Amino acid sequence: MFLVLRYAFLVLFLATVVSLIPMFIPDPKSSDRRFHLYVGSVVAAGAIVCSLFQALAPMSFKVIGEKDEVVETHSLVTLNTDSCLSGSSSLLFGYLTEEDVYVLMVRQDDGGYRRKCYSADSVVVYEDVDVDDARVDTVKCNSTIRCTYWFPIIGEWQRDFCDTGDFCNTNKQEVRIHVPKGSIVQGEYDFQ
Incomplete structure (x- = not known):
């Protein structure tokens, strides 16, 4: 392309x-x-x-390395799914959008609790911890991309771009929710 x-x-x-x-x-x-x-x-x-x-x-792009870095972590207290409606109108026209979200309570360092909402599109849920280790991690995903260039007299050369804001910057943040084993109900589907 x-x-x-x-x-x-x-x-x-x-x-x-x-x-x-x-x-x-x-x-x-x-x-x-x-x-x-x-x-x-x-x-x-x-x-x-x-x-x-x-x-x-560049003639071609190739991902040569990926590294995940945990930016923020919180202890998970409760987790629920919900949906949010938002919209806008102007004169005679308007629209509504519905977005699925994860609503959760996390424990603060000072002993208090904070409510957080994350879009379901940006969250990955893992069922891999014990009850005491349930947590929410905000992870920064860094990729290193190798770009290949070519010049008629010199020939071919390569340059690596990483997460420093270069040409091929591919930083993205992802929210990972780690819940206790058995928390996700298997085999029940709700088609609406």
Whole structure:
């Protein structure tokens, strides 16, 4: 997909250059040699620009490493599923959206409790702990991506981009809820 966009941009650029050439072509009656030098310099400049564009755009992307880092963790007290309605209106038009959420109470360090809501789309529930170890983790998922470049004279080279805000920044946060074994009811489905 990226290569198609890359070559489409290159074709668009070349078409623009070709369409602008008549504006800058010197009068062919003034000097035949001057006209041929001008056309040659335009072709050479176009080739140089195309080569530099080829070197700036990566040929391929590949994920070479992933690392998860726990940013925040809380002790889980209660967990429930719910849905939230939200909407907006303007003059005669309006809309409503419904979003499934996990509503939970977490224990604070000072002994208090705090209510938290997380969208069901951003939560992964694990049934893998004992009752005393139930918790909510906010995890930062970092990926390292290797980009492959190619230049006509030099050849191929690779560059790795990681979670430092570079070109291929792939940081995402995920909420992981760890509940006691047997908390999730198996085999009961509610199709609405």
